Ligand SMILES: Nc1nc2c(ncn2[C@@H]2O[C@H](COP(=O)(O)OP(=O)(O)OP(=O)(O)O)[C@@H](O)[C@H]2O)c(=O)[nH]1
């Protein structure tokens with residue numbers, strides 16, 4: 566078994582039932598993560614996979630924002646992730662800067678099967694940079710299970726200026742790299 570600094574302890578609701586006040590020496594850290602990108606790239610599916618270990622082929626577009634919580638322990642620090650799953654950008658919907666307020670980390674999601682989602686990601690990244698400055702940001706190239714239908718290569722994503730260390734090829738369907746991506750953003754946010 567490989568060593569990991571993480572211990573995942575389920576979602577906040579489950580955690581609160583077994584909470585023992587005296588056990589905690591340090592206050593819990595709260596970190597807000599925003600899932601952003603074009604519509605239908607898989608933002609909701611990635612959160613559902615990470616928080617509930619579930620996947621569905623059905624598409625229910627997100628209206629506004631949905632917030633999920635996940636508790637974990639990172640290097641003996643209790644961390645509560647507040648995951649803001651924000652409605653996708655399309656011709657009718659821009660990313661609302663107010664949703665970004667207070668974020669400590671960004672997961673920018675694109676869909677490998679739709680090159681338009683990369684174009685949208687460039688605009689979204691610009692808006693995030695303008696509003697939040699430099700904060701930990703990962704690029705998730707999602708739907709790796711459909712790789713034969715991908716419309717662009719990893720090289721094409723270089724214009725987003727997100728390093729290789731912070732780029733993950735994911736699949737909410739097969740669970741590829743989903744946990745690793747959330748662990749990486751947690752590491753960056755806690756060490757920040
Ligand atoms: N094959 C495959 N399908 C996926 C994957 N992730 C999401 N999907 C599908 O893509 C569609 C859209 O997924 P959502 O998670 O709702 O996408 P979203 O980005 O939250 O969409 P909006 O809320 O409209 O912005 C759904 O039909 C999902 O089942 C994946 O990794 N692989």
Ligand SMILES: [Mg+2]
Nearest residue numbers: 608609626627
């Ligand atoms: Mg959604």
